[in-house]
Amino acid sequence: MSFGEMLEMVDILNKxxxxxxxxxxxxxxxxxxxxxxxxxxxxxxxxxxxxDLKLREHEQYRRIRTVLQKSK
Structure with missing residues (x-):
């Protein structure tokens, strides 16, 4: 799964x-x-x-959240 796809998924799920x-x-x-x-x-x-993002891949999840916060 690409970073862009994960970014989109996390954005929708958080909203x-x-x-x-x-x-x-x-x-x-x-x-x-x-x-x-x-x-x-x-x-x-x-x-x-x-x-997996929330439980195992904390660093990548943090990076995605940072990108999403900057875009707002």
Whole structure:
């Protein structure tokens, strides 16, 4: 998964407060990634990637959040 794809995913999941509401947010992420990057990822793949970012890859998650904060 490229850095741009992860950036898009984290942006949507943080805006939608995914940790509290999990309803149809992943479908929105799947659509956005397909539209912007032309990639199809399953909701299970994205859910696992999100979990990995938050639990195991702290440094990369911090870098993504920094980029997102600078863009706002």
């Amino acid at each position: 939608a407060d995914y940790d509290r509401k999990k309803a149809k947010i992943m479908a929105k992420v799947v659509k956005s990634l397909h539209r912007n990057f032309g990639v199809r990822r399953s909701t299970d793949q994205l859910r696992k990637r999100w979990s």
